[in-house]
Amino acid sequence: MTHSSILSDLPVLPLAESFALTEAYNLDTFPKKVNLGQGVYRDEECQPWILPSVRSAEEFLHRQHLNHEYLPIPGAAEFTKEARNLLFSPQLAQNENITSVQTVAGTGANHLAALFCARYLRPKHVFISDPTWDNHHLIWETAGPDIKRKLYPYYDPLTRSLNFDGMIAELENSAEENDVVILHACAHNPTGIDPTHTQWEKIADIVAKKRLFVVFDSAYQGFASGDLDADAWAIRYFYSRFFEGASLPISATPSGMIVCQSFSKNFGLYGERIGALHLVTPPSVSPRGAYTHLVRLIRAEISCPSLFGERCVHIILTDPELRSKWEEDVKTMASRIQRVRMSLKLELENIGAQGNWDHIERQIGMFSYTGLSKTQVRRLKDVHHVYMLENGRMSLSGLNGKNVAYVARAIKDVVDRD
The missing domain is CATH 3.90.1150.10 (Aspartate Aminotransferase, domain 1)
Structure with missing residues (x-):
């Protein structure tokens, strides 16, 4: 039977x-x-x-005989502060319209971003580069099944370079207000082709014109070029243009931006699953409500994030000697x-x-x-x-x-x- x-x-x-x-x-x-x-x-x-800097951090932490208690739901505040400083620069990171939570690496940040956008932003489309990291599609398929995934041209096989005109044309012709566009901050996966500064400025023009919501995926800061600041240029440009200082007219600014940050590649902490999500709102909009909804989503999915890798990253970013050693490690890899x-x-x-x-x-x-x-x-x-x-x-x-x-x-x- x-x-x-x-x-x-x-x-x-x-x-x-x-x-x-x-x-x-x-x-x-x-x-x-x-x-x-x-x-x-x-x-x-x-x-x-x-990485030698990571090995030194591990040895230091081992000598401290630390406990293994739960972190708060949004993660360790001292860690997310340093993650924000690294990505936006210490000066920009002080602004109150950037709110940050710890995530399960870059994948967890992307998944949390997709969940948040699907539930609260409710875009009609999410625009994903063609080609892209394959997990972008799976993440949005599972987190936002009612949101139509659309491709924007990115790679020109004839010239083996960026299909910039095709990218802009697709967003111009197909994107609607409040749609999400996923952008790779640097070292585009899989092509290894990044826009120039001038091209990033034109991408920002279309984002403003169409009032799109940007999700930056930042997995390679420092690893891409060996220069931490150069690899964060696009994120900082978008923030300074749209979200810093005096409010722009509603017709000239996106409603917000999310940056998904991974520490897997640039710290070699692949299995520790350490990342962060940074939500940016216009200066006139309090992020408090959105932050509480992010926390609620984290509670339902993982309850709270992991501890050891967070401690490694935090001690490296805050100890001058380890920070200097880590920056050399990143340059070695690049x-x-x-x-x-x-x-x-x-x-x-x-x-x-x-x-x-x-x-x-x-x-x-x-x-x-x-x-x-x-x-x-x-x-x-x-x-x-x-x-x-x-x-x-x-x-x-x-x-x-x-x-x-x-x-x-x-x-x-x-x-x-x-």
Whole structure:
């Protein structure tokens, strides 16, 4: 006798691609295999790197014999203050129209932002770059199922550069007042292509004209360029233009802005899941009510955030010696990624790989959007045991001096076959 259940009708869903790719890589026994799929930093030996500043913070905290009590629902106030200072600058962060809560890394911040917008902003559309980090779609699908997800052009495959005109045209023609637009603050994932300052100003023009609600995703501050201030430029520009000082006419300003901040990449605290969400309101609008609703959502979902990683970040940002050491650590990671970019490009050129590879060096951050097709990526994995996402996104941290020539030859093989 069999028992039927509604659960038996649920289809088996595939594992998220990046995690499935890592699982396949781990099972591969080929000695020269290369993992260019997972978005985590690796050192020159392709091993996980614990930042020296983080190691020092861990040792300091261990000596303190601290307890493991619950944090408040919105997180540790001293941590969110320093997170806000880092992102907006200490001067801007003092303004009372920025309110902050601790989150479960950048993913938790994005999910909280989507929940908040879906329940209280109620936009008709959310605009997401094409392409984007795949979790943006899943987050908005689950948190705001009634909100229509629309794509705005971002990548031009012919020039392997930003499709800026297409982006602006789509927002101009399709966006409606109160719609949400997700913007990557720096080191766009997956393309590694960021707008120029002039282009950011024009994006702000369309945000103001259409009265859109901006959600910035900031996962790579410092990691992208090695310069913490440069990587926060777009966020600070939007804040200073729309939300600082005297109120602008309603017709010339968005109703608010959210910044989702992650400490996974720039502190190497991937598994500790440390992040923050910053809600910005116009100067004339008190954020108190919105803050209490954020707290309510956190209480329902996680009750309160995690403790240890928050303590690590806080002590590093507030201790001058550790802060200086951390800033050097961030530069170390950014510099290594920039070096392997140049090495791969030069190697491809030296061996005569078909096509132009300048875009690899022009892009920024952990990823390169290679321009390889799904067929080419599949052959890289099946024949050469080089793993990357099907859309051609390569995580450059998996490259080093020992394997860059092998990867370049593998790429040459797949592109020369077409």
